Amino acid sequence: TNIINIAIDGPAGAGKSTVAKLVAEHLSYLYIDTGAMYRTLAYAAIQNNVDTKNGTALKELLDTITIQLINEKEGTKVLVNDQDVTTDIRTAEVNKQVPQVASHEAVRLEMVERQRKLAMEGNSILDGRDIGTHVLPNADVKVFLTASVDVRAKRRHAEQIKKGMPSNLEELKKDIAKRDEMDSTREVAPLRKASDAIGLDTTALSIPEVVNEIINLVKKPA
Ligand code: C5P
Numbered sequence: 001t002n003i004i005n006i007a008i009d010g011p012a013g014a015g016k017s018t019v020a021k022l023v024a025e026h027l028s029y030l031y032i033d034t035g036a037m038y039r040t041l042a043y044a045a046i047q048n049n050v051d052t053k054n055g056t057a058l059k060e061l062l063d064t065i066t067i068q069l070i071n072e073k074e075g076t077k078v079l080v081n082d083q084d085v086t087t088d089i090r091t092a093e094v095n096k097q098v099p100q101v102a103s104h105e106a107v108r109l110e111m112v113e114r115q116r117k118l119a120m121e122g123n124s125i126l127d128g129r130d131i132g133t134h135v136l137p138n139a140d141v142k143v144f145l146t147a148s149v150d151v152r153a154k155r156r157h158a159e160q161i162k163k164g165m166p167s168n169l170e171e172l173k174k175d176i177a178k179r180d181e182m183d184s185t186r187e188v189a190p191l192r193k194a195s196d197a198i199g200l201d202t203t204a205l206s207i208p209e210v211v212n213e214i215i216n217l218v219k220k221p222a
Helices: 016-027 034-047 055-063 092-101 105-119 131-135 149-162 169-185 207-219
Strands: 005-009 030-033 067-072 075-080 124-128 141-146 198-201
Touching (some): 005 016, 005 131, 005 207, 016 030, 016 075, 016 207, 030 034, 030 067, 030 105, 034 055, 034 067, 034 075, 034 124, 105 124, 149 169, 198 207
Parallel strands (some): 005 124, 005 141, 141 198
Antiparallel strands (some): 067 075
């Protein structure tokens, strides 16, 4: 096919979604936020009292739900069985539960299948933890975004404050470090830089700088 796929992976708060959304807008690509899919399942599990340690039960729950990601100017709108959960999937409770939900093989197999289908709909940019390593090993461009835990926590903090949401910098730092640890050490498709991904440390880079770097890579793949 002549569909172009861009894979952006990295730890929590490295700026993946902000940057991916801007690159997608610039290139008129579809933006697919795969983290939102795992968050949606975590939210549904909490709502339905499904044990997040039980992979079989989570997979059964997943089989009953549709997850729609709708690209809008303000960001991705997320619908689960047509119900808008865009803000519900960003709570501290979901942050806490989501790595556990995402650790199960049965859950990941189904998610990856859904993600590949979405990626085949047209030129697209996917962000997540395992896009370059598992979901799209043949992606045209692979980027691995990182930044120090301090900077990532500060960015999240500023974002929360801007949205008028309560935020505690020290707690954010702990949360982010814990989530990275769980995502990097799980057995199935852990967070890892693909060997052919381009690493970009964004600690000292602005958002437009990172966006430009990626657009240049797409124009002229390495
Ligand atoms: O990207 P975001 O921080 O919204 O992702 C939430 C969580 O979903 C991650 O911490 C990880 O546990 C899981 N995830 C994953 N694989 C992906 C995307 C997200 O395991 N491709």
